Amino acid sequence: MRALIVDDSTATRFILKSILKEIGFATVEANSGAAALHKLTEDSHFELALVDWNMPEMNGYEFVVAVRQVSTFASLRILMVTSETDVEQITKAIEAGANEYLMKPFTKDAIRDKLQMLGFDVGTHA
Amino acid sequence: MLASPVSFDFDYLRRIVREKTAIVLEAEKVYLAEAKLGPIVRRSGSASLTDLLRDLRSQPWGATHQQVVEAMTNNETSFFRDLYPYEALKNRMLPELLTKRAHVRELNxxxxxSSSGQEAASIAMVIRENFRALDGWKIRILGTDIAAEMVNRCKEGLFAQHEVNRGLPAQYLVKYFDRVGLHWRLKPILSEMMEFRQMNLSALWPNLPTMDIVFLRNVLIYFDVDTKRTILTRMKSMLRPDSYLLLGGAETTLNIVDDYERVDFSKFDAYRLKNRSSKA
Structure with missing residues (x-):
């Protein structure tokens, strides 16, 4: 399983990378929506993308919209992981094609729950 | 004796929890006491958990004793915990009961x-999301918990952000909850189906209606065998022959009472009262 971690915070990417590695994902990191889209275009073999909202160049919402316009990426599961907590924003992201939404701050168990909801085998809880 | 030395009186803590709830605190869980009781230590003005428990031990039973017991028996939960029980509820139990109870149009x-209410809310969401045919039925989801504080929270229908982050699909969050500051409140379309009462499963039970489905999940594991037997025996009178009893993944009626039979759902077992004819 391969996951793309899209967040402009190095610390957040590090935390997400550790959690995903423990679950069994190989990860690739990107610090903006534009960088993530570039990586995805070069290599589309990702099952999952964890995507922040507020990032320079291309934000997470714009990234979701862009990804959902490309049929090659249709099977990519997108989990927004963001500090945006307004109902309108959550609705907007889901309608644009994000598969799930997690509000920061998050816990390891919350990530596991969401990935399980997206159909990934996350193993048993510790 | 404890596996690792602690400064506070864990034996006393274990004794009062056992006396009031029949729940047995495992010695390995001693480390949880500091975290769970920290807020009560601060509220009480005690310098430490050691001091608080020493003071409580010398005092007659009061509100703080009760809060300590409740805090020790609160358990973390999440929306749609374990998923499969809710799949079974949606795909088999509710469709079946929809037909069987059509003449009374009532479900209990x-x-x-119920802890902080996620289980009751999840059941309500399964119903609202999938069973428009139940509109107009009298549906009651009763949540009971030993802790008064938990029951009051459930009545408010308020959940913290870290709670709605656990197991709740984002689409349900925006559909069935309103954001209230840093919290999320259940919308009336769900809360009007739910009712919460304080109740100690190991003490005398109040009068309750006969139930069609009972979620008794991840509860029995905390009791000794005698208390499990008492609860499962009492539960018989709460169920109809075609009612379902749902236990946690690590729980069973086997070798405790002989009055239930397993019903096999995909990746999940529920229980039903044994048919009289098959008992012989």
Whole structure:
């Protein structure tokens, strides 16, 4: 399983990378929506993308919209992981094609729950 | 004796929890006491957990004793915990009961250790999301918990952000909850189906309606065998022959009471009262 971690915070990417590695994902990191889209275009073999909202160049919402316009990426599961907590924003992201939404701050168990909801085998809880 | 030395009186803590709830605190869980009781230590003005427990031990039973017991028996839960029980509810149990109860148009569902209310809310969401045919039925989801504080929280229908982050699909969050500051409140379309009462499963039970489905999940594991037997025996009178009893993944009626039979759902077992004819 391969996951793309899209967040402009190095610390957040590090935390997400550790959690995903423990679950069994190989990860690739990107610090903006534009960088993530570039990586995805070069290599589309990702099952999952964890995507922040507020990032320079291309934000997470714009990234979701862009990804959902490309049929090659249709099977990519997108989990927004963001500090945006307004109902309108959550609705907007889901309608644009994000598969799930997690509000920061998050816990390891919350990530596991969401990935399980997206159909990934996350193993048993510790 | 404890596996690792601690400064506070864990034996006393274990004794009062056992006396009031029949729940047995494992010695390995001693480390949880500091975290769970920290807020009570601060509220009480005690310098430490050691001091608080020493003071409580020398005093007659009061509100703080009760808060300590409740805090030690609160358990973390999440929306749609374990997923499969809710799949079974949606795909088999509710469609079946929809037909069987069509003449009375009434359903009683019990979340028997409702904790902070996620289980009851999850049941309500399964119904609202999938069973428009139940509109107009009298549906009651009763949540009971031993802790007064938990029951009051459930009545408010308020959940913290870290709670709605656990197991709740984002689409349900925006559909069935309103954001209230840093919290999320259940919308009336769900809360109007739910009712919460304080109840100790190991003490005398109040009069309750006969139940069609009982969620008694991840509760029995905390009791000794005698208390499990008492609870499962009492539960018989709460169920109809075609009612379902749902236990946690690590729980069973086997070798405790002989009055239930397993019903096999995909990746999940529920229980039903044994048919009289098959008992012989």
């Amino acid at each position: 569902i019990w979340s028997a250790a």
